[in-house]
Amino acid sequence: MPRFQHTLLATALLAASSTYxxxxxxxxxxxxxxxVWQSADDQQSLLISTLEGDGIAxxxxxxxxLQHIEDVEALGADVRYGLRSKDGKKxxxxxxxxxxxxxxxxxxxNGKANAPLTEVGRLSLEITPEGVCxxxxxxxxxxxxxxxxxxxxxxxxxxxxxxxxxDSAIQHNGKPTFVRSMNVGGELSGCAMDDxxxxxxxxxxxxxxxxxxxxxxNVKERALLDVVEPLGHLxxxxxxxxxxxxxxxxxIVIADEGQGFVLYDRVSHKFLGKFDIAGVAEAKxxxxxxxxxxxxxxELDESVYQTLSWNELEQLSGYKAExxxxxxxxxIKGVELVRAHAETKAVDNHGDAADDPALWYxxxxxxxxxxxxxxxxxxxxxYDLQGNEIQYLEGGKPNNVDIRQxxxxxxxxxxxxxxxxxxKKNTITLYTIDGSSTPIKVLPATQGTLHPEAPELLSSxxxxxxxxxxxxxxxxxxxxxNGKDGQIExxxxxxxxxxxxxxxxxxxxxxxxxxxCVVDDRTQTLYVGxxxxxxxxxxxxxxxxxxxxxxxxxxGKHLIDDIEGLTLYQTKEQNLLIASSQGNNTYTVFDLNQxxxxxxxxxxxxxxERGTDGATxxxxxxxxxxxxxxxxxxxxxxxxxxxxxxxxxxTENQNFKIVDWRDIAKVLK
Numbered sequence: 001m002p003r004f005q006h007t008l009l010a011t012a013l014l015a016a017s018s019t020y021x022x023x024x025x026x027x028x029x030x031x032x033x034x035x036v037w038q039s040a041d042d043q044q045s046l047l048i049s050t051l052e053g054d055g056i057a058x059x060x061x062x063x064x065x066l067q068h069i070e071d072v073e074a075l076g077a078d079v080r081y082g083l084r085s086k087d088g089k090k091x092x093x094x095x096x097x098x099x100x101x102x103x104x105x106x107x108x109x110n111g112k113a114n115a116p117l118t119e120v121g122r123l124s125l126e127i128t129p130e131g132v133c134x135x136x137x138x139x140x141x142x143x144x145x146x147x148x149x150x151x152x153x154x155x156x157x158x159x160x161x162x163x164x165x166x167d168s169a170i171q172h173n174g175k176p177t178f179v180r181s182m183n184v185g186g187e188l189s190g191c192a193m194d195d196x197x198x199x200x201x202x203x204x205x206x207x208x209x210x211x212x213x214x215x216x217x218n219v220k221e222r223a224l225l226d227v228v229e230p231l232g233h234l235x236x237x238x239x240x241x242x243x244x245x246x247x248x249x250x251x252i253v254i255a256d257e258g259q260g261f262v263l264y265d266r267v268s269h270k271f272l273g274k275f276d277i278a279g280v281a282e283a284k285x286x287x288x289x290x291x292x293x294x295x296x297x298x299e300l301d302e303s304v305y306q307t308l309s310w311n312e313l314e315q316l317s318g319y320k321a322e323x324x325x326x327x328x329x330x331x332i333k334g335v336e337l338v339r340a341h342a343e344t345k346a347v348d349n350h351g352d353a354a355d356d357p358a359l360w361y362x363x364x365x366x367x368x369x370x371x372x373x374x375x376x377x378x379x380x381x382x383y384d385l386q387g388n389e390i391q392y393l394e395g396g397k398p399n400n401v402d403i404r405q406x407x408x409x410x411x412x413x414x415x416x417x418x419x420x421x422x423x424k425k426n427t428i429t430l431y432t433i434d435g436s437s438t439p440i441k442v443l444p445a446t447q448g449t450l451h452p453e454a455p456e457l458l459s460s461x462x463x464x465x466x467x468x469x470x471x472x473x474x475x476x477x478x479x480x481x482n483g484k485d486g487q488i489e490x491x492x493x494x495x496x497x498x499x500x501x502x503x504x505x506x507x508x509x510x511x512x513x514x515x516x517c518v519v520d521d522r523t524q525t526l527y528v529g530x531x532x533x534x535x536x537x538x539x540x541x542x543x544x545x546x547x548x549x550x551x552x553x554x555x556g557k558h559l560i561d562d563i564e565g566l567t568l569y570q571t572k573e574q575n576l577l578i579a580s581s582q583g584n585n586t587y588t589v590f591d592l593n594q595x596x597x598x599x600x601x602x603x604x605x606x607x608x609e610r611g612t613d614g615a616t617x618x619x620x621x622x623x624x625x626x627x628x629x630x631x632x633x634x635x636x637x638x639x640x641x642x643x644x645x646x647x648x649x650x651t652e653n654q655n656f657k658i659v660d661w662r663d664i665a666k667v668l669k
Contacts, residue, residue, distance in 0.1 A: 097129030135193030356620025367629025
């Protein structure tokens with residue numbers, strides 16, 4: 001039962017000393033944390049507050065208590081929207097830590113005035129929860145819960161909803177399995193996930209606020225948002241939440257017992273200032289809604305939550321919160337989802353290693369075609385279409401690779417010619433590909449501008465980076481290689497007696513660093529991705545106009561920098577250009593038969609039943625339209641995966657994801 005019920009006199013006295021529009025109508029011995037739920041029409045909101053030994057209290061927007069869940073020890077609270085079941089049913093949920101049970105309780109939020117929360121599952125943990133936070137991948141819709149303990153350990157689970165109960169999506173021997181576990185450091189005091197930026201914030205009370213990738217398929221190296229004095233603006237961090245605003249704007253609000261309320265820009269993490277609130281002796285608890293902040297006033301004789309309007313926030317801090325959103329509105333719309341059909345064996349090297357794939361088509365047995373891909377820390381790999389490694393040819397640091405088949409050499413032989421940009425020597429390394437047990441074979445270059453220590457073509461660009469090939473109108477093979485300064489070389493290649501000759505026939509330029517490129521041999525058009533700015537087109541003929549034209553700009557919608565890999569999917573009817581939009585982990589499709597009109601964007605997500613994960617932060621991509629047998633009759637799509645995990649969500653070295661083109665074709669309709 002509440003220790004204190006506000007009287008009209010008590011409310012009037014509080015109003016006289018502050019400008020709070022609402023105050024929770026009941027007080028309990030301890031208030032631990034809270035989260036705000038917003039209805040779909042944004043006309044109704046609930047404050048869900050955990051009360052330690054007094055359970056959970058739910059309040060409406062005016063502060064009236066609607067529900068009190070007793071008989072649980074409750075610490076930490078968070079809310080997310082639209083957890084979906086396989087049959088398409090969606091529910092909004094609240095997650096609450098239960099330290100006495102080493103578990104997290106999940107409640108469906110239905111908005112009913114008499115009982116807005118209904119329990120829909122409990123997740124047993126391997127730690128004793130001191131706090132919880134929820135997150136949702138804004139593209140895939142996958143939902144996660146994270147929880148931490150007193151010893152600085154944090155665990156994260158992927159959630160599943162079967163239509164009735166919420167549980168861990170990943171199980172091992174019938175027990176829930178976390179998808180991430182780490183020791184952050186010392187005593188932790190709060191966490192929050194930003195679904196739109198895929199960021200997890202973890203507060204280490206006497207050190208600072210750590211920044212991680214929120215999705216276990218996109219875990220970045222941790223960084224610090226800020227630290228305690230004298231190096232930073234913090235002192236004793238108690239709690240934090242996020243104010244979301246339209247167009248990617250917003251603020252992180254930190255309740256700091258020594259410094260008051262501290263603000264940071266949600267995207268740049270720039271310190272924006274700090275403020276105190278009259279009547280709040282210690283800043284300990286803060287929760288954001290679309291209309292205001294709820295402030296936990298724990299130093300009153302009878303602790304309560306009180307609201308701070310956006311106007312009052314601006315008066316106190318200078319920060320203007322306008323066009324505010326709830327996490328419900330952060331879903332990235334207009335991105336279609338396809339599941340990874342298979343994946344290649346992980347590369348041998350740790351870190352940023354796998355980069356770019358291509359495909360060698362086996363004309364005699366299409367199902368035995370090979371994926372040829374780069375490990376830029378060590379060599380080229382050949383994989384079969386099931387992802388098994390057939391060959392690892394060590395040597396150099398090949399970044400990008402491309403192939404042209406049916407090349408006729410000077411002796412009349414038909415060969416499959418491959419080229420890779422070798423960053424170790426700043427060269428182009430040439431290969432032939434065949435159907436033997438060692439399909440990748442080095443083709444020595446013996447004429448032209450050669451590296452003094454290797455039979456490879458020596459480039460003059462500042463650092464070889466992206467590479468693609470073309471076949472001229474007369475069948476002549478060419479290699480385009482670009483450097484980080486924007487210079488692009490075009491090399492004419494000829495082969496005689498098992499040796500190659502390369503000649504630079506012209507140079508092209510884009511304003512800043514390019515990487516991905518691809519040539520449409522039908523139209524003799526070169527497409528180049530200038531990473532931060534645009535896709536350019538050039539005439540691919542050696543005597544063509546060297547002036548480039550912008551095909552599509554980074555617009556923050558269809559293309560979000562970096563622009564990485566480029567590829568073509570071509571049939572008699574279709575001519576599609578696909579770009580890796582690395583900034584939002586999607587692939588952007590343009591119709592070249594319709595003057596480059598944007599078609600759709602898609603993302604590659606995991607398939608827990610197959611044991612495959614999705615693709616994130618993709619560098620190189622490659623599309624194939626040929627019939628590759630029963631598994632891939634319409635071809636396939638290959639994408640490098642920066643953050644690769646196994647079926648139990650344990651981190652592995654990078655690899656390449658394989659998608660059945662039929663799945664992509666369905667979403668492009």
